[in-house]
Amino acid sequence: MGMEKTERGWRGTPDLWLDAGYGLLVEGGVEAVKIMPLAERLGLSRTSFYWHFADREALLAGLVARWQAKNTGNLVARCEAPAATITEALLNLFDCWYDDALFDSRLEFAMRTWALTDTTVAAAMSAADAERVAAITALFHRFGYSETEADTRARTLYLTQVGYIALRSEESLEIRMGRNPAYVLTFSGVAPTEAEIAAFQARHRVR
Structure with missing residues (x-):
């Protein structure tokens, strides 16, 4: 063991x-x-x-590494997951917002608060934000969006989610799920199909 x-x-x-x-x-x-x-x-x-x-700082460094591997690593992986359409690809990314095992919002909030008073953590956070936005931008590129549009849509999506975390927004699963089709349309300019939404809901155990 x-x-x-x-x-x-x-x-x-x-x-x-x-x-x-x-x-x-x-x-x-x-x-x-x-x-x-x-x-x-x-x-x-x-x-x-x-x-x-060795000391408390070593443990804190371990927590930073755990956060980077989990939240940034999984977000990038969901951006790179196979998808037939931009809307399916965005729903793959949305998995992060519904599964704490993929993206831990409580940890993200704590890290952002910590970054306000620690320049090393602030630098790690800045690097993570840049890596995440780049991954979402690449997702849009994959489906034919221009460089400027891909970047702008990626920032709109990402900063919206960071806003949810910063405000510690608490909404019911039903309300959050109900907004997903409109969010996908807002972020991509394309509406998801009923089948894509149904598949997303099924994997998050919503009937």
């Missing part, structure tokens, strides 16, 4: 400590991510933390 057992007992694993760090980050911001509260949350000793991480 790969568990870190020693004569002194269970010290946890790096992922376990990162999971706890994630919990504190999304609940209370980066200031809440401290070694003693982490140890208390896990029921482990403070010295166990140092078995896996």
Whole structure:
């Protein structure tokens, strides 16, 4: 099972400590991510933390890397997923907004808040925004949109979603789903087919 057992007992694993760090980050911001509260949350000793991480900064760097791999990595992957039409391609991307396993909005909010007071995280956030917009722009390029139009539509889509996250907008699944056809039309200039919407709803277990 790969568990870190020693004569002194269970010290946890790096992922376990990162999971706890994630919990504190999304609940209370980066200031809440401290070694003693982490140890208390896990029921482990403070010295166990140092078995896996040199210091708090190393854990924070691990949280940044986890965020980059998850939110940016999955968004880019959904942009590159096979699609027959621009509308199907946009719905592939919309999967991110409905599946926390693909794109974690709580983590994104926490990272954006953290970036306000940490220049290193701000630089990582700026790079992530640029990479995401480039991926969405490439998606539009794939379906024949001009360079300027692809860029503008990509920014309209992305900044709308960032706005939802920044405002911590809470809407019912029914309301959000009901807006999807109009959003796809707004972002692409093309209306999705009923079959495309039905397929999207089915994979998000909406009947």
